[in-house]
Amino acid sequence: xxxxxxxxxxxxxxxxxxxxxxxxxxxxxxxxxxxxxxxxxxxxxxxxxxxxxxxxxxxxxxxxxxxxxxxxxxxxxxxxxxxxxxxxxxxxxxxxxxxxxxxxxxxxxxxxxxxxxxxxxxxxxxxxxxxxxxxxxxxxxxxxxxxxxxxxxxxxxxxxxxxxxxxxxxxxxxxxxxxxxxxxxxxxxxxxxxxxxxxxxxxxxxxxxxxxxxxxxxxxxxxxxxxxxxxxxxxx
Amino acid sequence: xxxxxxxxxxxxxxxxxxxxxxxxxxxxxxxxxxxxxxxxxxxxxxxxxxxxxxxxxxxxxxxxxxxxxxxxxxxxxxxxxxxxxxxxxxxxxxxxxxxxxxxxxxxxxxxxxxxxxxxxxxxxxxxxxxxxxxxxxxxxxxxxxxxxxxxxxxxxxxxxxxxxxxxxxxxxxxxxxxxxxxxxxxxxxxxxxxxxxxxxxxxxxxxxxxxxxxxxxxxxxxxxxxxxxxxxxxxxxxxxxxxxxxxxxxxxxxxxxxxxxxxxxxxxxxxxxxxxxxxxxxxxxxxxxxxxxxxxxxxxxxxxxxxxxxxxxxxxxxxxxxxxxxxxxxxxxxxxxxxxxxxxxxxxxxxxxxxxxxxxxxxxxxxxxxxxxxxxxxxxxxxxxxxxxxxxxxxxxxxxxxxxxxxxxxxxxxxxxxxxxxxxxxxxxxxxxxxxxxxxxxxxxxxxxxxxxxxxxxxxxxxxxxxxxxxxxxxxxxxxxxxxxxxxxxxxxxxxxxxxxxxxxxxxxxxxxxxxxxxxxxxxxxxxxxxxxxxxxxxxxxxxxxxxxxxxxxxxxxxxxxxxxxxxxxxxxxxxxxxxxxxxxxxxxxxxxxxxxxxxxxxxxxxxxxxxxxxxxxxxxxxxxxxxxxxxxxxxxxxxxxxxxxxxxxxxxxxxxxxx
Numbered sequence: 001x002x003x004x005x006x007x008x009x010x011x012x013x014x015x016x017x018x019x020x021x022x023x024x025x026x027x028x029x030x031x032x033x034x035x036x037x038x039x040x041x042x043x044x045x046x047x048x049x050x051x052x053x054x055x056x057x058x059x060x061x062x063x064x065x066x067x068x069x070x071x072x073x074x075x076x077x078x079x080x081x082x083x084x085x086x087x088x089x090x091x092x093x094x095x096x097x098x099x100x101x102x103x104x105x106x107x108x109x110x111x112x113x114x115x116x117x118x119x120x121x122x123x124x125x126x127x128x129x130x131x132x133x134x135x136x137x138x139x140x141x142x143x144x145x146x147x148x149x150x151x152x153x154x155x156x157x158x159x160x161x162x163x164x165x166x167x168x169x170x171x172x173x174x175x176x177x178x179x180x181x182x183x184x185x186x187x188x189x190x191x192x193x194x195x196x197x198x199x200x201x202x203x204x205x206x207x208x209x210x211x212x213x214x215x216x217x218x219x220x221x222x223x224x225x226x227x228x229x230x231x232x233x234x235x236x
Numbered sequence: 237x238x239x240x241x242x243x244x245x246x247x248x249x250x251x252x253x254x255x256x257x258x259x260x261x262x263x264x265x266x267x268x269x270x271x272x273x274x275x276x277x278x279x280x281x282x283x284x285x286x287x288x289x290x291x292x293x294x295x296x297x298x299x300x301x302x303x304x305x306x307x308x309x310x311x312x313x314x315x316x317x318x319x320x321x322x323x324x325x326x327x328x329x330x331x332x333x334x335x336x337x338x339x340x341x342x343x344x345x346x347x348x349x350x351x352x353x354x355x356x357x358x359x360x361x362x363x364x365x366x367x368x369x370x371x372x373x374x375x376x377x378x379x380x381x382x383x384x385x386x387x388x389x390x391x392x393x394x395x396x397x398x399x400x401x402x403x404x405x406x407x408x409x410x411x412x413x414x415x416x417x418x419x420x421x422x423x424x425x426x427x428x429x430x431x432x433x434x435x436x437x438x439x440x441x442x443x444x445x446x447x448x449x450x451x452x453x454x455x456x457x458x459x460x461x462x463x464x465x466x467x468x469x470x471x472x473x474x475x476x477x478x479x480x481x482x483x484x485x486x487x488x489x490x491x492x493x494x495x496x497x498x499x500x501x502x503x504x505x506x507x508x509x510x511x512x513x514x515x516x517x518x519x520x521x522x523x524x525x526x527x528x529x530x531x532x533x534x535x536x537x538x539x540x541x542x543x544x545x546x547x548x549x550x551x552x553x554x555x556x557x558x559x560x561x562x563x564x565x566x567x568x569x570x571x572x573x574x575x576x577x578x579x580x581x582x583x584x585x586x587x588x589x590x591x592x593x594x595x596x597x598x599x600x601x602x603x604x605x606x607x608x609x610x611x612x613x614x615x616x617x618x619x620x621x622x623x624x625x626x627x628x629x630x631x632x633x634x635x636x637x638x639x640x641x642x643x644x645x646x647x648x649x650x651x652x653x654x655x656x657x658x659x660x661x662x663x664x665x666x667x668x669x670x671x672x673x674x675x676x677x678x679x680x681x682x683x684x685x686x687x688x689x690x691x692x693x694x695x696x697x698x699x700x701x702x703x704x705x706x707x708x709x710x711x712x713x714x715x716x717x718x719x720x721x722x723x724x725x726x727x728x729x730x731x732x733x734x735x736x737x738x739x740x741x742x743x744x745x746x747x748x749x750x751x752x753x754x755x756x757x758x759x760x761x762x763x764x765x766x767x768x769x770x771x772x773x774x775x776x777x778x779x780x781x782x783x784x785x786x787x788x789x790x791x792x793x794x795x796x797x798x799x800x801x802x803x804x805x806x807x808x809x810x811x812x813x814x815x816x817x818x819x820x821x822x823x824x825x826x827x828x829x830x831x832x833x834x835x836x837x838x839x840x841x842x843x844x845x846x847x848x849x850x851x852x853x854x855x856x857x858x859x860x861x862x863x864x865x866x867x868x869x870x871x872x873x874x875x876x877x878x879x880x881x882x883x884x885x886x887x888x889x890x891x892x893x894x895x896x
Contacts (some may be wrong), residue, residue, distance in 0.1 A: 005307035011690055017697035024704055085690040106726050116866035181767070197741070197788065221755055222790035223762030 002028040003120060004047040008038045008066060009082065010057045014105070018051070021109045022116070035062045039069055046074055049119060054083040067097045078119045104195075118161050122148040127154040138171050139230035141216075155210045162187050163203050166196070170217070170227040179224035200225055239627065243620035247613040254605040258518075261597060271768035272565055273552045276476070276583050280569040281550075283471045283478055284581040287571060289463050291480075295578045302456035303328040304486050304535050305432050306344035314349055314398070316416025316423045318342065321353065326535040328455065337441060343432060343457050350432035350457075356441055357420035364565070374426060375442035381454065382435040391415070391424060401426065432457045464489035476585040482544055483578065485536045493532060510720075517556075523608070524554045524563060532608065537582055541568035545580035548572070623656075630660055637667050676831050685733035692729060738792075738864050742871045745786035752781040752790075752822055752893070756815050758792050763798055763813075770802060775814035781822055784896055785872055793868040794824070796861040797889050801828035809886075821874075824895045829886040833878055842876060869893070 005027045009015040015031045022029045030047070032038035035056050040048070050070060056062030067079055081102035100122075125147035133171055136143035140153040149163050150157045159167060169186035170178055178186075180196040187199075200217060207214040218228045263616040287295075306322060318324035321342055330339040342353040355374065375392040387409040389401050396417045403409025413426035436454040461480070468478040472491035480489040517524075544551030545568025556563045564586050571579040626649055631649045647667070699719050707715065753776055760774045794813070801811045809830030816823050842862045862878075869876045874893040881888050 011694065013694040014690070014697055017694065017701050020701050021697065021704070024701075061323050084686055084693075106696065106730070111699055137280065177762075177765075201744075219791075220762060221759040221787065221794075223765060 002026055003049065004028045004030070004045075005032045005049045005051065005116065006038065006042060006047040006065075008033075008035070008049045008056065008063070009051070009053040010034060011053070012083060013165075018109070018112065021113065025113055027116075033057075035059065035066045038066060042070065043073065048075060049078045049080065050110060051080045051116075054081060066095060067099065071098050076123075078123055080115060080119065099160065103162075115161055118148065119179070121146070122161070125149075136168075136171060138174055138227065140211075141230075143168065143171060143173065152207055152210050152214070157206050157210055159206060161205065163199060163206075166199055167203055170225060174227045174229040177220045177223045177226045183224065238624060240617070240620040240624045243616050243623075244613070246804075247616040250609040250612045252611055254602060257605050257710050259293040261601060264597065269554070269565070272585060272608070273567065276565055276567040276585055277550060277552065277569065279471065279476070280478075280567045280581050280583040283468065283583065284569045284571050286471075287480070288464075288467065291461065291467075292573055294461070296573050298482065298578075299436075299456040299458075301328075301454070301456075302458040302486075303341050303343045303437075305341070305457040305459040306535065307460070308344040308346035308351065311346050311349075312344070312353075312425070314412060314414040314425050314427055316396075316414045316425050318353055318355075318423075318425075322533070323531055324353075327353075327355075339439070339441065341455065343437070343438075345431045345433070345459070348427045348429075348431045350380070350430050350435070352426045352428065352437065353423065354378075354426075355418070355421070355423045357418070377440040377442065378426070378436055379438040380428065380430070381438070382428060382430055382433075384781065387430075389426075391426075396422070399424075399426075401428070433459060458486075458488070460487070461489040464674065465491060471583075476583055479534075479537060479582040479584075480544070481537050481542060481582055482582050485538055485542055485546065487535055487537060488579065524556045539566050539568070539582070541566040542580060542582050544568055545570045546577060547580065548577045626652075626656055630656065630663070634663050634667070677849075678781075681732040687730040688725070688729045688732075692722065692725055696726070738867060742786070742789060742867060745789050745871075747784065747786050749782055749784050750787045752783045752785070752824075753779065753815060755787050755790065756794065756813065756824065759794050759798075760813055767802060770807065771810040773810060773812045775812060775816075777816045779817075781815070781817060782896070783822065783893060785893070786868075789868045789871065793865045793891070794826070796865050797826040797891075800861055800889075801826050801831075801887075804828070804887075805830040817895070818892075820895050822895055824891040824893065825888055827881065827886060827888045831887050832884070833880050833887055842878075865889075865891070 005022055007015055007018050007022075007029060009018065009031065010033050012033065015033070019029045019031050030041065032041065052063040052066055054061060054063040056066070059065070063081060063083075067081070070077055070079065075098075078100045079098070081097075081099050082105055083102060084105050100119055103112065105113060125144075126149075134145040136145065142149075142151045142154075144150075145168065148159075148161060148162065150159050150167060164188035166183050169183055183196050200219075204214070206216050207217070216228045216230065218226050218227055304326070308322070309318065312320045321344065325437065327843065328341045330341070332338070336359045338357050340353075340355040340357075342351075344351045356376070375390065378389045378391065379736060380387040380389075386405055387403040388405045388410070389403060389411065391399060391401065391413070393399060393415040396415050399413040399415055401409070401411035401413055403411075409429060411428040413424055415424045416425075435457045437457060438454045440653040464480060468489050468491040470482065472478045477485050477493055478491040481487055500634060539553055539555070541551040541553040548570050550570070551568050553566045553568075554563065555566065564584055566584045569581045569583075571581055629648050647660045647664045649657050650664055651657065652660070695718075699715060699722060703712075703715055704718075729779060756776065757774065760772070763772055798811060798813065805811070807829050809828055812825075812827045814823075814825045814827065842865065862876075865876055869891050872893050874891055876891045878887065880886075880887045
């Protein structure tokens with residue numbers, strides 16, 4: 001049975017384009033132009049994934065409200081935010097809306113589909129399990145590529161899909177500097193330096209929330225970032 | 237010239253006030269003088285023409301040679317010294333024909349006795365000249381002729397000391413005296429019978445080789461003409477004094493000083509301070525001789541006016557006593573009898589009144605005008621410094637407000653009601669307008685980019701969808717072109733929103749204490765890895781450079797400058813990052829060879845959306861890089877500047893960061 005994706009986007013052209021693209025990949029898609037109609041329909045039947053635009057018509061942050069309401073309906077429903085503004089990303093993170101990923105609208109459809117696929121894979125892995133896990137371990141860090149789960153000292157760190165890929169790119173070569181451009185490629189986000197910086201900052205914050213002494217994400221000024229192996233001395 | 241200096245210079249003009257007052261005062265004083273001179277001369281003429289016939293006769297028949305018979309208030313002690321004689325300097329002098337012997341004569345009367353002091357001086361010491369002439373010692377012969385008879389004394393002491401005199405011609409001639417040798421000769425002081433009234437004396441100094449003066453030359457003893465004095469008193473006014481002097485200036489009659497005249501209404505001598513005296517000398521000094529105080533009872537007048545009058549001309553002179561500051565105006569008028577100037581009438585007025593008037597007027601004038609001038613100057617100075625301070629405050633505030641174009645501080649003085657207040661209000665309006673405009677410009681990019689995102693997303697998603705369709709080669713080619721265009725638009729939109737996102741990032745940046753030297757070194761290591769093949773160099777003075785900063789932002793600013801330098805120059809040009817400490821600031825500079833800043837734009841180089849690149853590359857360039865640098869540096873309270881290095885050596889961008 002095809003997975004059901006709901007798109008809430010007030011801009012009809014974008015909505016239709018996304019709908020068409022996702023249908024082409026075999027998903028069942030329903031589009032909604034505003035919060036009320038979306039909520040009414042989604043209450044009747046929850047989709048497998050929701051893509052929400054932050055600004056819905058006159059409601060500048062209508063997407064946030066919708067997200068909260070949907071979280072009220074289901075804790076596990078995967079949600080992707082679409083936004084035209086980078087600053088919204090901080091709001092999403094700061095509000096702890098429980099979004100599973102957030103994307104800016106300048107993302108290509110291929111990238112969008114890749115995110116959707118990644119999210120479904122995570123959901124599958126979480127529910128089904130079973131398969132051989134590709135598990136990366138870096139000291140206290142456990143990194144499950146299949147389930148897109150990250151834990152530090154046994155405690156789960158709730159990273160989004162984008163953050164997951166950035167982190168993945170860093171820990172594959174511990175101690176090596178990854179430039180911002182490399183991180184962008186690896187995480188399939190076509191954004192700029194500034195966005196990478198804020199992503200790194202958010203990842204750091206999430207780890208620090210679990211372990212206040214976390215200091216593994218190192219900024220290499222002028223170059224990029226690196227994962228400092230635990231126990232390695234400064235500057236190694 | 238500053239405003240304050242101008243006003244102060246202007247206020248100095250008020251000092252012309254006392255100067256003109258001083259000139260006026262001199263005029264006034266001169267006028268008062270002239271009035272007084274005229275009246276003084278007039279009264280002198282009147283006196284001269286009104287001398288009673290009796291005295292005219294006496295003047296006509298006055299003896300040729302006489303010595304003034306002083307009325308001595310005290311009996312002089314017979315000791316050969318003239319100290320106790322009043323005005324001993326005023327004496328009759330004789331000189332021998334060859335000039336080798338001189339005799340000075342003083343005569344006075346006291347208590348019916350005649351006192352005579354004779355001083356004989358010679359050139360050279362007689363005893364040394366004529367050591368063998370002891371037998372003929374100094375000898376003085378004195379003759380006194382009076383209605384009572386003739387007395388003759390021969391004075392020839394064996395040794396200096398007291399003398400007893402006996403007349404050789406009569407019995408009633410007992411006298412005494414004192415002989416004193418002096419370095420130049422000798423002095424004899426004698427006390428003789430008779431008061432000396434109507435007497436003549438004659439004396440003879442016997443000396444080798446000659447006798448002198450010649451025998452039979454008589455010197456009259458002339459007492460004051462008392463009756464004439466009384467008559468003159470009638471002419472002397474409240475503050476003036478009248479004399480009749482003979483051809484030698486000897487006083488024959490004296491009205492007496494105003495202070496000593498009985499029943500006089502003369503005002504007491506004014507009490508003047510040294511300041512007033514000085515003031516008077518300043519005003520009238522050039523026309524007033526300063527001289528010793530006049531004796532109360534002068535025996536002989538030597539004033540300039542007197543000398544002139546005795547020479548036959550009317551004259552006026554002004555003198556001022558050195559100590560008492562009394563100014564005297566002396567007028568002399570010749571008394572001509574029988575075609576010859578026989579005597580002179582001298583009228584003198586102590587012009588204390590004039591002095592006082594002058595002083596008081598001067599004092600008031602000086603005080604008033606100086607007070608006014610200084611008051612005015614102080615007022616102007618205060619006004620000027622206040623004005624200048626206000627202008628400076630306003631100008632400082634305006635230039636500060638200019639720096640922060642986004643939110644200019646409110647200006648001082650804008651509540652003031654004068655022109656400066658208006659200027660401040662207008663300036664504030666202008667600044668607000670500029671700030672609004674700057675704000676608009678700066679947010680324009682962000683807003684535009686946000687608005688452009690949605691249509692761009694539509695285009696891109698449509699193109700994405702289109703590309704998944706089955707397309708022929710031509711359509712695919714067009715699709716690729718469209719995609720290329722969209723990518724460029726996307727890059728533009730991203731660049732446009734970068735600045736506004738950076739502002740948000742500055743607010744959220746993490747601050748900490750970092751060693752700037754290490755930060756720069758690490759950045760530089762990054763550039764070396766990323767830009768291998770380019771000529772890069774790091775100049776650092778070494779040592780720790782602790783700084784409270786946002787390292788992410790500083791690194792980003794440095795990135796921009798290095799990027800800028802690298803992208804504007806070719807592979808052969810060198811880019812140097814240098815870090816040093818200068819005073820209380822760190823200097824972080826990026827220099828490169830091979831490029832040059834265009835003239836004229838330098839002030840706006842760090843503004844948003846200003847690009848001065850002459851080459852147009854494929855990448856859109858919106859001129860935000862240096863704007864970001866400015867934002868970062870401003871967040872660190874530093875400054876950034878750019879300049880062409882001297883001699884086409886390249887360009888330097890300099891960031892100054894204040895050390896804590």
